[in-house]
Amino acid sequence: MTDLSLALREKLKTEFTLCNYKILEKQVSFDGTIKYLFDILDGNAIETVIMEYKHGRTICVSSQVGCKMGCKFCASTGIEFIRNLSSGEIVEQLLAVEKNLGIKISNVVFMGIGEPLDNFDNVMKAVEIINNPKGLEIGARHISISTCGIVPKIYEIADMDLQCTLSISLHEANNEKRSAMMPINNRYNIEELMKACRYYIEKTNKRISFEYALAKDNNDNEKDAEELVKLLKGMLCHVNLIPINKIQDGKFSKSTNENIIKFRDYLNSKGIVATIRRELGSDIDAACGQLRRKRGEKN
Ligand code: SAH
8 A cells, every 4th residue: 555654554554454354164054054164364263153034144253262161061162262352353253254145244142152251351342343333333232242151240241331132151040050061150150140140130121131051851851940930030031942052072962852842831831931042053063052163173
């Protein structure tokens, strides 16, 4: 850009990067879901998924290269954590997909690889860019942030008056069982997590979405449903039931359809709104929890 002054070119070079992901792999599922493996230009690769719903196209973005949380049922577990993604690298996932498909994305979920609240500042900055009319102009209500339960950050979000949806990966209503599934529960247990959630609801008047991945003979029987009802009774919330996806060497396997429906009906009968998440992209390892960081490490 020799039409710019040398000083300006130097400034641009030191203060900005042009981020233009290379597509390493692109897989298309029979249900229309597409999974990308992007080369993020430093030798690392991340995965991004795009799904089509009646209400528009939803992108599932990664927030970190790897994850430190160690949830036992998740494919990101057991892979070394490399680094946080910058806000630009998060936003670039949307731009790269929009450009490649020639589409406009309408919804964003922070449910790819990584724990968004463990990369708080960059994720919040990315949300601002995605939401801003001078940025991607996607309404805050169309952006969901999902966390395994980093309690202090939930308080911070509550005080920020953010209009995004907050999803909590709960998966268990019992401390002993949740700790066995999700190490974060040893740091912030269910009582502390629920206290933060109640504070969030009180401050924002917004409904929380609780994710509950149903694993056969682990958290899918009547007693589990009863404990969950006790925990959530009277709360402004919604329960998203996910048929758990078995990962390689994982000890958790999917509940039967019959149990999943029974579980949902029980919650609904007790006044707790629960829906079953439609499974998308399972044939390309793009369903919940199946994303892996590197090529050659797929299930
Ligand atoms: N770290 C964040 C976001 C990434 S995971 C979080 O924990 O919320 C996005 C969702 O997929 C979470 O609810 C997570 O618990 C769920 N998930 C992970 N592995 C899964 C699997 N094998 N089957 C079903 N859901 C899974």
